[in-house]
Amino acid sequence: MKYLVTGGAGFIGSAVIRHIILNTDCQVVNVDKLTYAGHLESLRDVSSEPRYFFEEVDICDEDKMHQVFRCHQPDRVLHLAAESHVDRSIDGPKNFIETNIVGTYRLLEVARRYWMEMSRERRNCFRFLHVSTDEVFGDLGNVKARFSEETRYAPSSPYAASKAGADHLVRAWRRTFGLPVIVTNCSNNYGPYHFPEKMIPLMILNALEGKPLPLYGNGLQVRDWLYVEDHARALCKVIEHGMVGETYNVGGCCEKTNAEVVRALCNLLDELQPREKSYHTLITHVADRPGHDQRYAIDPGKISRELGWEPMESFETGLRKTVIWFLNNLSWCRQVQAHNYQRTRLGTTGREVA
Ligand code: NAD
Ligand code: DAU
Numbered sequence: 001m002k003y004l005v006t007g008g009a010g011f012i013g014s015a016v017i018r019h020i021i022l023n024t025d026c027q028v029v030n031v032d033k034l035t036y037a038g039h040l041e042s043l044r045d046v047s048s049e050p051r052y053f054f055e056e057v058d059i060c061d062e063d064k065m066h067q068v069f070r071c072h073q074p075d076r077v078l079h080l081a082a083e084s085h086v087d088r089s090i091d092g093p094k095n096f097i098e099t100n101i102v103g104t105y106r107l108l109e110v111a112r113r114y115w116m117e118m119s120r121e122r123r124n125c126f127r128f129l130h131v132s133t134d135e136v137f138g139d140l141g142n143v144k145a146r147f148s149e150e151t152r153y154a155p156s157s158p159y160a161a162s163k164a165g166a167d168h169l170v171r172a173w174r175r176t177f178g179l180p181v182i183v184t185n186c187s188n189n190y191g192p193y194h195f196p197e198k199m200i201p202l203m204i205l206n207a208l209e210g211k212p213l214p215l216y217g218n219g220l221q222v223r224d225w226l227y228v229e230d231h232a233r234a235l236c237k238v239i240e241h242g243m244v245g246e247t248y249n250v251g252g253c254c255e256k257t258n259a260e261v262v263r264a265l266c267n268l269l270d271e272l273q274p275r276e277k278s279y280h281t282l283i284t285h286v287a288d289r290p291g292h293d294q295r296y297a298i299d300p301g302k303i304s305r306e307l308g309w310e311p312m313e314s315f316e317t318g319l320r321k322t323v324i325w326f327l328n329n330l331s332w333c334r335q336v337q338a339h340n341y342q343r344t345r346l347g348t349t350g351r352e353v354a
Contacts, residue, residue, distance in 0.1 A: 002027040004074035006059055006107065007081030009038035011194050012131070012228055016078060019232040021046040029072045031065070032081065033058040039336050042193040059103040062110055069114040076239055077111055077128045079104065082163070085197055086135070089159035090290055100162035101169070104130070108173045115179060128181045129239045130170040134224070134251065135160035136185060139293040146299040147185070149247045156291045180244040184235060187251040187298045191228035191318065192325040196333055199258065200319075203265050204326045205333055207279045213266075217288030219259035222295040226252035227318035230311040237309050248307070251298025254315045259283075264315075268323045 003020055007013040008030030017028050022045075032038045034056055046052050053072065057064045059081050081103065083089065083096045108128075115126050137147045138154030153168075155161040173179040194201040203213050234250045242248060256264075266279035303309045313321070326333065 001025075001076065002029065002072060002074045003076045003078060004029045004031060004068070004072060005078045005080065006031045007038070007079075008032050008054075009034055009040055009042060010080065010084070011037075011042075011191075011198075012189055012231060013078075013080040014039075014042035014193055015191065015228045015232040016080070016235055017043060017052070018046055019229065019236060021049050021052055023236075025051075027051040027053070029053045029055060029068065029074060031055045031057050031059065031068055035083075036339055037084065037195050039193075039339075041332055041335050059107045060098060062106045065107065065110040066113070069110055075122065075125060075127075077107075078131065078235060078239060079107060079129065080131045081107075082166075083159065085195075086157045086159045087197075087289060089157055089162070093158035093162070096158050096162040100159075101165040104166035105169050108169060108179065112173060112177055112179050126180055127239050127244070128170075128179060129235060129242075130167065130181060130183045131235065132167050132183055132185045133160070133163050134185050134187045134249070134296045134298050135293070136164040136167055137296070140295040140297060142295060146297040147249060148299050149185075149249055149302055156293050174245050182238055182242045182244060183247045184238055185247065185249050185298070186231055186234070187224035187226050187296060189226055189228045189231050191322050192329070193332070194228070194322070196337060200261065200265065200322065201326060201333075203262050204269070204323060205337075207266065207269050207282055208273065208327075208330075210275070210282070212284035212286075213262055213279075213282045214284055214286040215258055215262060216286060216292060219262070219285060220257050220294075221292060222255050222257055222297070223261075224251045224297045225254045225256060225261070225315055225318075226250065226311060227313035227321075230313055230318075233312070234303060234309050237307050238303065241307050243306075248303040249298045249300055250303055250309075251300045252311045252313075252315070253298075253300065254311075255295075255297050256315065261319075264319055265323065268320060272323060273327060 009032040089096045137151045155164045174181045190200045269279045
């Protein structure tokens with residue numbers, strides 16, 4: 001069995017590759033363009049394994065992607081490659097449209113051609129899993145409802161809209177061409193190798209440097225947090241046992257306000273790496289993200305009932321593991337920070353970027 005993982009040098013993709021290599025006998029081809037968010041250092045635990053292959057390719061490059069499929073002959077495609085940071089999509093949406101929509105379209109076409117040329121036996125086993133987000137459903141506001149697989153799409157940010165566009169393409173390729181696709185929509189992930197522009201790692205690293213911890217707006221926005229290794233297990237379960245053509249929502253049933261998350265991080269750091277003044281004194285409210293969704297929450301009932309998936313990590317255990325991982329891996333942080341990833345401030349958000 002051979003998996004082709006797009007975006008495997010990113011946060012979640014690298015967790016998926018580590019999970020497959022460390023827990024199965026399967027082979028993995030990592031296809032990644034190595035944008036500012038892609039780092040091969042995140043795969044150091046598995047990259048010397050002979051079952052692991054790396055191809056530095058842009059998913060928008062159809063010719064090179066054809067060659068990759070022809071050369072590696074994958075049985076499974078796990079599509080994670082994307083521009084993933086909401087704030088960047090507000091500063092400049094172009095790359096999001098190119099990779100998330102056009103790139104997904106090109107990948108679908110390459111996969112379709114490859115799938116049609118497979119033997120009937122291999123064609124019946126082929127699967128294409130598109131990894132999407134809860135952000136496509138938009139803002140729940142303060143209503144106590146949760147997102148189900150039937151929730152109407154209402155994306156708010158350019159990032160969310162680009163992911164919604166990709167989801168529609170993937171489902172159309174199923175209905176029109178019969179490509180055996182499955183879609184997952186997951187909530188906010190956190191854990192090791194999380195790129196330090198996202199809230200949790202940014203707060204940890206700012207705190208350690210004694211910098212302000214910038215909470216957007218009133219800090220009362222709610223996100224539903226899932227430990228990244230639980231997401232990796234969910235994706236492997238879905239691609240192996242999920243029904244073709246179906247969608248599965250993945251989430252940790254763990255709703256927290258951003259202020260609660262930052263306070264929990266400060267408590268852990270006060271315990272694990274005490275400084276003279278508590279880290280809580282660094283919490284600073286800054287201008288809000290434009291179009292900021294108030295609340296997301298996933299109902300993961302379907303994946304739990306039908307595939308028996310449950311998160312193994314609670315927020316308390318997962319967050320502690322995460323803080324300890326960052327404290328022990330500051331060299332990884334320095335390496336990825338050394339790449340020039342700072343956003344250019346174009347004045348759309350007006351926020352100080354850490
Ligand atoms: P990430 O930004 O950490 O990683 C993205 C990876 O894709 C990087 O390695 C990057 O180099 C690669 N990439 C970008 N453009 C590419 C292109 N054109 N061709 C090839 N490779 C390219 O993202 P992540 O947080 O790991 O998210 C992975 C996927 O999961 C995304 O599709 C995202 O929408 C989805 N998702 C993320 C979360 C989350 O909380 N992070 C939650 C739900 C869904
Ligand atoms: O919901 C799933 C999504 O989660 C994924 O699809 C995205 O790829 C991923 O980036 C993530 O998006 P968010 O916008 O929710 O993640 P981020 O870490 O950027 O922000 C989390 C919350 O924290 C959000 O409400 C904005 C807030 N925030 C963020 C940053 C970076 C702050 O208050 N301060 C910050 O400095």
